[in-house]
Amino acid sequence: MSDKPVISVENLGKAYFLGKAADKHATFADVLVGAAKGAVRRFTDRVADASKSSDAYWAVRNASFDVNRGEVLGLVGRNGAGKSTMLKMLSRITEPTEGRAVIRGRVASLLEVGTGFHPELTGRENIFLNGAILGMRRTEITRKFDEIVAFSEVEQFLDTPVKRYSSGMYVRLAFAVAAHLDPEVLIVDEVLAVGDATFQKKCLGKMGDVMRAGRTVLFVSHNMDAVTNLCTHVVLVNKGKVSDRLHPEDGVKQYLATTAEGMGVPLSQKQRTQYKPRPAVFTDLKIETETGHDRVLHTGGRVRFDIELSDCQDIKAATVGLAISDNRGKRVALFHSMYHSGLWIRGAQSGRMTLEVPSLPLTPGNYYVELVMADDQGYIDRVERADKLDIVFGDMLGTGKIPSASQSVVVLPAxxxxxxxxxxxxxxxxxxxxxxxxxxxxxxxxxxxxxxxxxxxxxxx
Structure with a gap:
C-alpha cells in the first residue's frame, strides 16, 4: 500500500473574471483543438492575467494540504468562503487557475442535489445512469441495487420520474448511489441539509462506515456537531484562504470566531441567505431582558425580542422564526410564528414583530440569535448570527444550583x-x-x- 497521501493539494487557486463571459459558442471540438495547440501557454497566460487583473476575483488562493488514507477532513467556513469551489476543483468539475491537486483512487462526489439525474427518467433508471456517471459497472450497480434502494427509502416511487420527487427524495437517492460506490474518496457538500434529521443521522453513519473501511472523506458542513464527531481534521476556509490542518475542536472554534466578526455590523448589512435576491427584510433587532443589560439573561428569565421588518410588501404568506444556537452552531431553541401562535404574515413596506418568551431555561453560556422568514419556496430572508445572547446563572430551581452546560442544554423544573x-x-x-x-x-x-x-x-x- 502506498504511503503517499490520497489527496495532495499544492497552491491550488481559482479566479473568476468579473463581468467577463465565457465563449458560449465554443464547441467541444474547438476545445480539443485549442488544447492541442497551446494548453501550456494559455494556462501560463491565464495565471499571469489573473494575477495582474483588477477584475479577477480569487474564490480560492494558495490552498495546500494533504489528506491521508482513512481520514475525514472537514472543510468549514462561512457562505461564500470558497469551500464548494474547492470541492468542485477536486472533483474535476471546475478547472483550477493555478496549482494542482492529485487524487489517488476512485472518487464519488455529491456536490448538488440530484447531480447527474435526468428529470424525465425514473428513480430506477437514474440509479443506473448516475452509477455509470460515477464510474460503476452495470454488474456492480445490479449487485448493489437493492441495498441502494433500501438506503434511499424511495421504494414506493422507484418507477416514478424523478422530476416529481421532492428535494429530500432527490438527495436521499443521490447520496445512496454515491455512498454505495465504495469509492476510495467520497466528497460530500452541504446537500445533507436537505434531508430530515433521521436521514442525516443515517448518512453520517454511512460516512463513518466508509471511513472505517479505510476510505477517505472530504466533508463540508455547517453542522458543527457533525464536524466535531465525524472529522479527524479540519481545514478552515476564510475569504479564499485555507488554514493548516487543525484539530476538529480548534477548527470549529476558529470558524465560530469568524462568524462572530460581524456582530457590530447593523442587522440590515449582515450576511444572509435568500432564495432570490432582494433587499434585507430583517433590518433591526432589540433584545430586552430583566437583568437591565441588553443581551444578558438569567437562566429561566423572561426575554423580549423586537424585530423590525422592511421591504416585504410583495410577500403574500410567510412564517417567521427565531432560533437560538450554541457556540457550536447547534440550535437549542426555536420560536415559530405558526407553531406558537398560528400566525402567518402578509408583508408591508415596513412593520414590527414582537416575540415574548416568559422563561428561557438555558444553561449559562454564550448563544446566538437567528432570524428566519420563509414561505413555500424557501428562505425569504435568513440571518444566522443576527445577534448574541449571554445566559448567566439564575436560581430558577430554588436550590441555588443548576446543571452545567456539559450536563444539559436546558434547566427544567421537576x-x-x-x-x-x-x-x-x-x-x-x-x-x-x-x-x-x-x-x-x-x-x-x-x-x-x-x-x-x-x-x-x-x-x-
Whole structure:
C-alpha cells in the first residue's frame, strides 16, 4: 500500500473574471483543438492575467494540504468562503487557475442535489445512469441495487420520474448511489441539509462506515456537531484562504470566531441567505431582558425580542422564526410564528414583530440569535448570527444550583421524593454545605471554610 497521501493539494487557486463571459459558442471540438495547440501557454497566460487583473476575483488562493488514507477532513467556513469551489476543483468539475491537486483512487462526489439525474427518467433508471456517471459497472450497480434502494427509502416511487420527487427524495437517492460506490474518496457538500434529521443521522453513519473501511472523506458542513464527531481534521476556509490542518475542536472554534466578526455590523448589512435576491427584510433587532443589560439573561428569565421588518410588501404568506444556537452552531431553541401562535404574515413596506418568551431555561453560556422568514419556496430572508445572547446563572430551581452546560442544554423544573426507608441527609454531611448554609452559587469557584463547593450536581451524572 502506498504511503503517499490520497489527496495532495499544492497552491491550488481559482479566479473568476468579473463581468467577463465565457465563449458560449465554443464547441467541444474547438476545445480539443485549442488544447492541442497551446494548453501550456494559455494556462501560463491565464495565471499571469489573473494575477495582474483588477477584475479577477480569487474564490480560492494558495490552498495546500494533504489528506491521508482513512481520514475525514472537514472543510468549514462561512457562505461564500470558497469551500464548494474547492470541492468542485477536486472533483474535476471546475478547472483550477493555478496549482494542482492529485487524487489517488476512485472518487464519488455529491456536490448538488440530484447531480447527474435526468428529470424525465425514473428513480430506477437514474440509479443506473448516475452509477455509470460515477464510474460503476452495470454488474456492480445490479449487485448493489437493492441495498441502494433500501438506503434511499424511495421504494414506493422507484418507477416514478424523478422530476416529481421532492428535494429530500432527490438527495436521499443521490447520496445512496454515491455512498454505495465504495469509492476510495467520497466528497460530500452541504446537500445533507436537505434531508430530515433521521436521514442525516443515517448518512453520517454511512460516512463513518466508509471511513472505517479505510476510505477517505472530504466533508463540508455547517453542522458543527457533525464536524466535531465525524472529522479527524479540519481545514478552515476564510475569504479564499485555507488554514493548516487543525484539530476538529480548534477548527470549529476558529470558524465560530469568524462568524462572530460581524456582530457590530447593523442587522440590515449582515450576511444572509435568500432564495432570490432582494433587499434585507430583517433590518433591526432589540433584545430586552430583566437583568437591565441588553443581551444578558438569567437562566429561566423572561426575554423580549423586537424585530423590525422592511421591504416585504410583495410577500403574500410567510412564517417567521427565531432560533437560538450554541457556540457550536447547534440550535437549542426555536420560536415559530405558526407553531406558537398560528400566525402567518402578509408583508408591508415596513412593520414590527414582537416575540415574548416568559422563561428561557438555558444553561449559562454564550448563544446566538437567528432570524428566519420563509414561505413555500424557501428562505425569504435568513440571518444566522443576527445577534448574541449571554445566559448567566439564575436560581430558577430554588436550590441555588443548576446543571452545567456539559450536563444539559436546558434547566427544567421537576420534583424528587423519597420513600421506602430512605431519609434526607443532614446538611453537615453534604459536600459544599457549611453549617447548613450553601457555600457556592453562580459560575465561579468561591472558597468557603477552606473548601471549594460546586454549583452543579456531580459531574459523573
Amino acid at each position: 420534583h424528587w421524593d423519597i420513600a421506602g426507608g430512605l431519609d434526607r441527609a443532614a446538611a453537615s454531611d453534604i459536600p459544599g454545605e457549611v453549617g447548613g448554609v450553601q457555600a457556592y452559587q453562580g459560575g465561579s469557584d468561591v472558597k468557603a471554610g477552606g473548601a471549594i463547593a460546586m454549583n452543579a450536581i456531580p459531574a459523573a451524572v
